[in-house]
C-alpha cells in the first residue's frame with residue numbers, strides 16, 4: 001500500500017473541532033492530503049462511508065516494556081485503536097539495566113525462550129524498533145535504576161550512587177528517553193526521599209524531559225502525595241504527569257476535588273501538569289502492596305523470611321489487618337497466581353477465600369503470598385464513581401490503560417489481567433461519551449490524540465493533517481465499546497474497524513494483520 005485514500009469518512013481530526021466528511025490520502029507512512037473533495041491524486045480507495053476516522057490513540061500509561069518482546073503484535077492495545085504507548089511507568093522500565101536487574105529481566109526473556117540483548121536505553125530502543133505493532137516512547141524507571149545501582153536496600157543513596165544514577169539518566173535522555181518515572185508507593189520508591197527524587201529529576205530538565213509519578217499514596221495521604229509530586233516538578237523545573245489519578249478506599253472518596261484544586265494552583269503558578277486515568281472503579285497491582293513498606297525491604301526472599309519470624313509476622317498481620325479492614329477485604333480480588341494448583345483462587349475476593357478456608361482474611365493473605373512465592377496480582381475495587389467522573393471531566397486528564405500489551409492467543413494469553421488492557425479507550429468512547437455523555441466525542445478524541453501528543457511534545461503525531469504520521473483509527477462511533485470483563489478479560493473491543501500505524505494496516509475487522517510497523521520514537525528527535 002504505497003498510497004491509499006480513505007474516502008467519505010467522518011473526520012475527527014484530533015484538534016477538538018467538529019467532525020467533517022472528507023478524504024484522507026496516505027503516502028509513505030504520512031498523511032499526504034486532507035480534503036472535503038476528492039484529492040487530485042487518489043491512491044487505492046478504502047471506502048469508509050458511515051465510519052469515523054480519528055488519529056491513533058495515545059496510551060499515556062503502558063506497562064508493555066517487556067511484553068512487546070514476547071509478542072510484538074500488542075493485540076490488546078492495537079485492537080482498541082492504540083498506536084503509541086508510553087512505556088517505563090511507575091518506576092519500572094525495560095532499561096537501563098545494571099546489577100541484579102540484568103538477571104531479573106533476563107528471567108522474563110528466558111521464560112519466552114529469548115535472549116536479553118540490551119543493557120542501555122539506546123540498545124533497548126533499537127531492540128524494540130520495528131518489532132512491534134505500536135509506536136513507543138520510553139521513560140526511565142527510577143525503581144529499576146535504583147535497584148540496579150543500589151540493590152534492594154532501603155537506605156538513602158550515597159553521593160557516589162546518586163552520581164551514578166544521574167549519569168545513567170543523562171545517557172538515557174541522550175539516547176531518546178522521554179523522562180523519568182517513579183513509583184513512590186512501591187519498593188524502592190517508597191524508600192526514596194523527595195530530595196533524592198528531585199536530585200535525579202533535575203537531570204532530565206535540560207532535555208525538557210517529563211516527570212511521571214505514581215504517587216507515594218493514593219488513599220489516606222493522597223493530597224500530601226499530590227503536593228509532593230508537584231513540588232518535585234517545581235524544584236526540578238520539569239513538567240509533571242500524575243499517573244492513573246484516583247482516590248482509593250471509601251473513606252477517601254471525594255478527595256479528588258482537593259487534589260484537582262491543588263493541581264490548578266500549581267498550573268496557575270506556571271507548572272506544566274497533566275493527569276491520566278483509566279475508566280474503571282477497580283485498580284490492579286501486586287498483592288504484596290497490601291503489606292507494610294518495612295516488610296518488603298530486601299525483596300521477596302527477605303519478606304518470606306519475616307513470615308517465619310513469629311514476632312515480625314505478628315506485626316505484619318496487625319498493621320495489614322488494621323489498614324485492610326478499613327478498606328474492606330471484600331474489595332480485593334485475586335488476579336493471577338503463579339502456582340498452577342492455586343488457579344481456583346483467581347477472581348475470588350479475600351473475604352470469600354477467608355470464609356472458605358475458615359480463617360481470618362489477613363491469614364489467608366499470608367498463606368497465598370507464601371504459597372505463590374509472593375508472585376500474585378490483585379484487583380481492588382477501591383474507587384468511587386464520583387471521583388472517576390470528576391477526574392474524567394477535568395480538561396487536562398488524558399487516557400492510559402495502565403496495562404501491558406497481551407493477546408487472546410500466543411505466549412501472553414495466560415493469566416487474568418485487568419480488563420483495562422483490552423478495553424480502556426473503547427470504554428471511554430462507549431460508556432463515558434456515548435452513554436453517560438460526560439464530554440463530546442470530538443473532545444474525547446482530542447484528549448486521546450492531539451492533546452496527548454502536545455503534552456508529549458510530539459510535533460507530527462496526534463492529528464489528521466498533511467505531513468503528520470498516518471497513525472489512524474477507522475471506527476464505528478455508534479458501536480465502539482469494550483467487551484473485556486474482570487471474569488473474562490481476554491476479549492478485544494468492538495467497533496474498531498481499521499487501525500494504521502505509520503501508514504501500515506495493523507488491525508482489520510477484528511483481526512491483527514501481523515504487521516509490526518511500530519517505531520521506537522526518540523524523544524529528542526520528535527519535537
Ligand SMILES: [Zn+2]
Pocket residue numbers: 089090183214243244
Ligand atoms: Zn502505577
